[in-house]
Amino acid sequence: MNSLIAVAYLTGLSYAATMDCVGTISSLSDVAEAVKCTTVNINSFTVPGGQALTLNLLQGTTVNMQGDVTFGVANWDGPLFTVSGNDVTCAFSQAGTVFSEAKFINNLLVPVNGNGHKFDGNGPSYWDGLGGNGGVVKPAPMMKIKISGLYEGVTVVNSPARTYSVSNPGPLTMTGLTIDNSLGDQPNSQSDGKPAGHNTDGFDCSTEDLVISNSNIHNQDDCLAINKGSNITFTGNTCTGGHGISVGSISTGATVDNIQITNNKIINNDQALRIKTKSDATGASVTGVTYSGNTATGCREFGVIIDQSYPSTLGTPGNGVKISGINFTGATSNIAVASSADRVAVNCGSGSCTGSWDWSSLKVSGGKVGPITGFNGITGFSQ
Numbered sequence: 318m319n320s321l322i323a324v325a326y327l328t329g330l331s332y333a334a335t336m337d338c339v340g341t342i343s344s345l346s347d348v349a350e351a352v353k354c355t356t357v358n359i360n361s362f363t364v365p366g367g368q369a370l371t372l373n374l375l376q377g378t379t380v381n382m383q384g385d386v387t388f389g390v391a392n393w394d395g396p397l398f399t400v401s402g403n404d405v406t407c408a409f410s411q412a413g414t415v416f417s418e419a420k421f422i423n424n425l426l427v428p429v430n431g432n433g434h435k436f437d438g439n440g441p442s443y444w445d446g447l448g449g450n451g452g453v454v455k456p457a458p459m460m461k462i463k464i465s466g467l468y469e470g471v472t473v474v475n476s477p478a479r480t481y482s483v484s485n486p487g488p489l490t491m492t493g494l495t496i497d498n499s500l501g502d503q504p505n506s507q508s509d510g511k512p513a514g515h516n517t518d519g520f521d522c523s524t525e526d527l528v529i530s531n532s533n534i535h536n537q538d539d540c541l542a543i544n545k546g547s548n549i550t551f552t553g554n555t556c557t558g559g560h561g562i563s564v565g566s567i568s569t570g571a572t573v574d575n576i577q578i579t580n581n582k583i584i585n586n587d588q589a590l591r592i593k594t595k596s597d598a599t600g601a602s603v604t605g606v607t608y609s610g611n612t613a614t615g616c617r618e619f620g621v622i623i624d625q626s627y628p629s630t631l632g633t634p635g636n637g638v639k640i641s642g643i644n645f646t647g648a649t650s651n652i653a654v655a656s657s658a659d660r661v662a663v664n665c666g667s668g669s670c671t672g673s674w675d676w677s678s679l680k681v682s683g684g685k686v687g688p689i690t691g692f693n694g695i696t697g698f699s700q
């Protein structure tokens with residue numbers, strides 16, 4: 318009897334899986350039915366505080382956003398939005414977006430006038446200048462992306478703390494995205510004169526086979542942080558206001574290799590480009606990070622910093638993370654730093670930075686000469 322029920326149940330599932338239906342989500346109670354379809358449309362609605370919008374999608378699903386989704390406020394861990402599935406296309410309509418795949422256009426209400434569609438995390442209701450380091454509990458990350466395929470045209474505003482965590486099960490391109498936490502630059506009544514937004518990382522990635530491109534990120538922490546992984550490309554993005562583009566912080570056992578950071582614009586960040594490894598980490602490595610065609614202006618502290626003393630800055634470095642193959646090649650990377658900033662700082666542990674690093678296409682202007690200690694393998698560059 319039990320096995321008969323199981324068979325009927327499985328048959329039902331596979332029938333649903335092959336149905337070419339359109340699911341519509343206008344409240345959380347619609348989700349369970351909607352995700353049985355391979356087209357899922359999301360209308361404008363509010364997710365109650367303390368609850369999440371979680372989409373476990375069938376293979377080949379296309380998601381269309383047709384309105385704004387706002388998350389109510391509650392002091393819990395989140396995430397607020399999770400999407401998982403293989404070969405999923407998430408095409409989120411925005412004003413002015415031309416859908417790249419014609420099949421969407423027939424069954425999609427393209428907004429005629431106006432407002433782009435977005436996920437609103439209600440950040441100002443949480444921000445206290447402390448981020449994940451204290452104060453009220455803030456949902457983080459706000460957005461958890463566990464799909465392969467394409468994720469495109471999504472706007473996120475006001476994330477309570479970290480914005481995206483990406484752990485794709487297969488190749489994924491995330492493109493044409495906006496993260497706008499610019500309101501967090503201002504102090505509020507809780508933040509003691511400091512910017513109210515804190516730890517609002519753009520993308521935290523521990524993954525492989527990922528491209529993030531042509532996106533705008535305005536925040537108060539790392540624009541990109543690669544904690545481990547391989548074959549990650551970050552290209553054509555604009556990072557404003559935060560802590561620049563980071564590999565790290567690297568912990569015990571983490572490996573990072575084959576990373577391309579190209580043609581990004583970095584505006585008014587603490588530093589443009591950084592590799593940070595924990596001083597107490599062991600058995601870890603960073604191999605093969607290539608930078609080309611990046612431009613930065615208004616770097617407040619450093620142009621480029623490679624530092625093995627995290628969480629200190631230019632403190633006593635550890636040597637348990639091997640770093641090799643860090644190159645500036647191809648198109649010139651032009652980095653301009655503030656007058657009080659260091660142009661380049663490198664702080665390697667004993668014997669842990671190795672090989673020859675070709676920095677012939679790096680140009681850094683303004684500021685002052687920074688310390689380069691523990692490594693003398695940089696070629697083609699002097700500050």
Ligand SMILES: *[C@@H]1O[C@H](CO)[C@@H](O)[C@H](O)[C@H]1NC(C)=O
Nearest residue numbers: 488489490525526527528548
């Ligand atoms: C690298 O990532 C891209 C994009 O995700 C993927 O298409 C490609 O197959 C990957 N290459 C390797 C060598 O894994």
Ligand SMILES: *[C@@H]1O[C@H](CO)[C@@H](O)[C@H](O)[C@H]1NC(C)=O
Nearest residue numbers: 605606642643644673674675
């Ligand atoms: C970095 O440059 C060095 C020196 O030219 C070269 O030996 C190495 O293969 C390069 N690494 C990568 C990942 O391109």
